[in-house]
Amino acid sequence: MRLIDKINASGNNPFYTFEFFPPRTDQGFSNLLSRISRLTELKPSAISITWGAGGSTRDRTLELASVTQRDYGVDTIVHVTCTNMEQGMVDDALRAAKRIGIENILALRGDPPRGEEEWTPVDQRFTHAVDLVSYIRSTPEFADSFCIGVAAYPDGHTDKEYSEDEEIDHLKAKVDAGADFIVTQLFYDVDNYMRWLGKVRQRGIAVPVIPGIMPLQTYSSFLRLTKLCGTHIPPEIQAELEPIKHDDQKVKDYGVSLSVRLIKRLVNEGGVTGFHFSTLNLEKSVQRILEGLDWAHKGPSKFQNWLIAETPGPIVHPPEPKSEFVVTPANASDYATSGLNSHLPKEGEVGKGEVNNAATWDEFPNGRFGDVNSPAFGTQDLWGGYSRLRNEASQWARPTSPADITSICLRFLTFHASSWPFSPSPLSSESQLILPHLKRLAHLGWWPVGSQPAVDGARSEDETVGWGPRSGYVYQKAFVEFFVGEEEVRRLEGRVRERGKGEVDLLACNFKDDLRTNVADGERNAVTWGVFPGQEIVQSTIIERESFLSWKDEAFSIWTDWASLYPPGSKERELLEGIRDTRYLVNVTHHDFKNPDALWNFLFEDLPVEPEAALGER
Structure with missing residues (x-):
C-alpha cells in the first residue's frame, strides 16, 4: 500500500516508519532479518531501506526489501539516489522494485561517491533529486506505480551550498514535480524545526512532513554524527549530556527519554502525527521510545492524555539496576x-546469554x-x-x-x-x-x-x-x-x-x-x-x-x-x-x-x- 494513502487514512492516530541499511556481512544480514521481524510487532506503517551511492548496495537493498515486503507483509520504502546512476540503472532499479511489490520510493540526490572531488552527475538528466522525481512521474511505465518521498533538512543541508530560503525553494520544486511526502534529516532543536516548518508551509508546501528521529546511542557517536550532519544541538541538551557522557547506559537511557520528550513536543506544539525512526539497525532504543509513548504492542492508536497536558520538563533517568551479587x-x-x-x-548447541542474544549484540x-x-x-x-x-x-x-x-x-x-x-x-x-x-x-x-x-x-x-x-x-x-x-x-x-x-x-x-x-x-x-x-x-x-x-x-x-x-x-x-x-x-x-x-x-x-x-x- 502507498504510504501517502496510509497517512491520509490515519486521521489523528500516530504512525511511524523504521529505517534500516543493508548490513555489510552475510551474518549481519541474516540477523537483521530476525531483528526486523521482532520490530514489525510494533506495527510500523512502513520500513525504509537505504541505497548505497550508485547502487553500491543495490542487490542487498532489493533482497532486504523483498523479504520485508513479501515475507513480512510490511509496506517498504526503497531509497533510490542519483549518484552514479544513468537512465538504464534507474529503470532497472524501479522495475526490480515493482517486481517485488514495492509501491514507495524515497528519491534522493545522494552523497558524492568515494574518490570524487565533488558531487558530479554521470547522467545530466539526474543532477538533483527533483530530476529523479520528475523522471518517475513523466515515464508512463512508472508514473502511477510509486508513492514518492523526498528529503528535507531543518538544520540546513550538509553541503551548505544554499541559504535556507533557497533550500525550501528546492523542496517546493520536488513537491511540484510529484513528491507525495517529505522525510527530514535528524534534528534535536524542536524550536528551530517548528520555525522551519512554518516557513515550509508558508511557501505553499502542503504534503505531509515526517520528522526524522535518531536516538542517541553513545556520546562519541552522537558528537561524530551531529558534526558530520551539521546538526544544531540546543545548549540545554549539551548541558544534560555533560555529566553522564562517560556512562554509556545513561547516555542510551537519555537518548530514549530525549526522543520521547521531543516527540511529545512535536505532537503538542506542531500537531505532528508521524515520525521516521533512523534505527541504525539497532533495536532496543526504538522499542523503548514507543513503549514510553504507550504506542508499543498496540500499533497506531489514538493519542494518549499526555498529549494534552504535557509540558517540557527535565529528563528523569531510571534507577540503577539492582543485583544480587557484587562484582569485584x-x-x-x-x-x-x-x-x-x-x-x-558448539555445533548443534543453542547459545544463551547476552552475547548470544541478537537483541543485545550491540547494546553498547x-x-x-x-x-x-x-x-x-x-x-x-x-x-x-x-x-x-x-x-x-x-x-x-x-x-x-x-x-x-x-x-x-x-x-x-x-x-x-x-x-x-x-x-x-x-x-x-x-x-x-x-x-x-x-x-x-x-x-x-x-x-x-x-x-x-x-x-x-x-x-x-x-x-x-x-x-x-x-x-x-x-x-x-x-x-x-x-x-x-x-x-x-x-x-x-x-x-x-x-x-x-x-x-x-x-x-x-x-x-x-x-x-x-x-x-x-x-x-x-x-x-x-x-x-x-x-x-x-x-x-x-x-x-x-x-x-x-x-x-x-x-x-x-x-x-x-x-x-x-x-x-x-x-x-x-x-x-x-x-x-x-x-x-x-x-x-x-x-x-x-x-x-x-x-x-x-x-x-x-x-x-x-x-x-x-x-x-x-x-
Missing part, C-alpha cells in the same frame, strides 16, 4: 577470562570493529566520506613525500590539528594513555590509525576507559593498527611465528587483497569486554578476519579520498595513491591484557631505541 576486580577477572569465547556455541557499541554478526556492524561508515576530508583539509599540509605524512600524523598526535584523514575528531583521552608509543610508531613511518591500551579491571565509571552500566568492570587487550611497507610486514610475520600461537595476533592486508595473518578463518578475538551487575559478559569489540577486511576496504578508500583532493598528475595525488597501492594495513593484538607494556615491548624490542627527547614534537 577479583571475581570480574575470573568471569572475563572464562567468558571470552562464550559466544561460540564501543569501538569500530564491533561484532560482524551484528546487523549494525559498519554503522560508522554511514557518516564518513570525501566531504569530511574536503572540509578539514585546510589544517593539513599538502603532502609530497612520506615525511610529510609523518608530519601530518604527528601534528594530530601532538594536538596541533584537531583531526587527520583517519580520525574526524581529536585524539581521545584513552589514546593519550599510550601516546609516547603512538608517536614512536609515527616517527618510524608506521602511521597509526587505530589503537587501544591494555586495561585490567577498570571501573566502568572511569572517565577515560569506562563504558557500559555503572558498578561494573571493563577489560581490554592492547592493539594497534598502522600502515607499513611489505618489508616490515615480513619482519612482523617472522616474529609472530617465533612467539607461537596465543600470544600475538597479526592481521595485515594491502590494497590488492594480499592477506597475511596467523588468525584462522572464523577465529574471533574479543578485545574489549565488560562485567556488569546482573548481566553476563558483554563483549563490545571483537577482531577477526571478516571485520578487519571490511575495515581494510574502508581504510584504503580514505587514501583514495585524500588523493582526490588534489588534481590528477599532481605530486600530492601521486604520493597518496602510491602509498595506497604499496602499503599494508596492519593490526597487531597482544593477548596479555594484564601487562600494559606487552604489545609495545613486542613491537619495538628489535628496533633501535630513540632518545626520549626525539619522541616529542619535531
Whole structure:
C-alpha cells in the first residue's frame, strides 16, 4: 500500500516508519532479518531501506526489501539516489522494485561517491533529486506505480551550498514535480524545526512532513554524527549530556527519554502525527521510545492524555539496576577470562546469554570493529566520506613525500590539528594513555590509525576507559593498527611465528587483497569486554578476519579520498595513491591484557631505541 494513502487514512492516530541499511556481512544480514521481524510487532506503517551511492548496495537493498515486503507483509520504502546512476540503472532499479511489490520510493540526490572531488552527475538528466522525481512521474511505465518521498533538512543541508530560503525553494520544486511526502534529516532543536516548518508551509508546501528521529546511542557517536550532519544541538541538551557522557547506559537511557520528550513536543506544539525512526539497525532504543509513548504492542492508536497536558520538563533517568551479587576486580577477572569465547556455541548447541542474544549484540557499541554478526556492524561508515576530508583539509599540509605524512600524523598526535584523514575528531583521552608509543610508531613511518591500551579491571565509571552500566568492570587487550611497507610486514610475520600461537595476533592486508595473518578463518578475538551487575559478559569489540577486511576496504578508500583532493598528475595525488597501492594495513593484538607494556615491548624490542627527547614534537 502507498504510504501517502496510509497517512491520509490515519486521521489523528500516530504512525511511524523504521529505517534500516543493508548490513555489510552475510551474518549481519541474516540477523537483521530476525531483528526486523521482532520490530514489525510494533506495527510500523512502513520500513525504509537505504541505497548505497550508485547502487553500491543495490542487490542487498532489493533482497532486504523483498523479504520485508513479501515475507513480512510490511509496506517498504526503497531509497533510490542519483549518484552514479544513468537512465538504464534507474529503470532497472524501479522495475526490480515493482517486481517485488514495492509501491514507495524515497528519491534522493545522494552523497558524492568515494574518490570524487565533488558531487558530479554521470547522467545530466539526474543532477538533483527533483530530476529523479520528475523522471518517475513523466515515464508512463512508472508514473502511477510509486508513492514518492523526498528529503528535507531543518538544520540546513550538509553541503551548505544554499541559504535556507533557497533550500525550501528546492523542496517546493520536488513537491511540484510529484513528491507525495517529505522525510527530514535528524534534528534535536524542536524550536528551530517548528520555525522551519512554518516557513515550509508558508511557501505553499502542503504534503505531509515526517520528522526524522535518531536516538542517541553513545556520546562519541552522537558528537561524530551531529558534526558530520551539521546538526544544531540546543545548549540545554549539551548541558544534560555533560555529566553522564562517560556512562554509556545513561547516555542510551537519555537518548530514549530525549526522543520521547521531543516527540511529545512535536505532537503538542506542531500537531505532528508521524515520525521516521533512523534505527541504525539497532533495536532496543526504538522499542523503548514507543513503549514510553504507550504506542508499543498496540500499533497506531489514538493519542494518549499526555498529549494534552504535557509540558517540557527535565529528563528523569531510571534507577540503577539492582543485583544480587557484587562484582569485584577479583571475581570480574575470573568471569572475563572464562567468558571470552562464550559466544561460540558448539555445533548443534543453542547459545544463551547476552552475547548470544541478537537483541543485545550491540547494546553498547564501543569501538569500530564491533561484532560482524551484528546487523549494525559498519554503522560508522554511514557518516564518513570525501566531504569530511574536503572540509578539514585546510589544517593539513599538502603532502609530497612520506615525511610529510609523518608530519601530518604527528601534528594530530601532538594536538596541533584537531583531526587527520583517519580520525574526524581529536585524539581521545584513552589514546593519550599510550601516546609516547603512538608517536614512536609515527616517527618510524608506521602511521597509526587505530589503537587501544591494555586495561585490567577498570571501573566502568572511569572517565577515560569506562563504558557500559555503572558498578561494573571493563577489560581490554592492547592493539594497534598502522600502515607499513611489505618489508616490515615480513619482519612482523617472522616474529609472530617465533612467539607461537596465543600470544600475538597479526592481521595485515594491502590494497590488492594480499592477506597475511596467523588468525584462522572464523577465529574471533574479543578485545574489549565488560562485567556488569546482573548481566553476563558483554563483549563490545571483537577482531577477526571478516571485520578487519571490511575495515581494510574502508581504510584504503580514505587514501583514495585524500588523493582526490588534489588534481590528477599532481605530486600530492601521486604520493597518496602510491602509498595506497604499496602499503599494508596492519593490526597487531597482544593477548596479555594484564601487562600494559606487552604489545609495545613486542613491537619495538628489535628496533633501535630513540632518545626520549626525539619522541616529542619535531
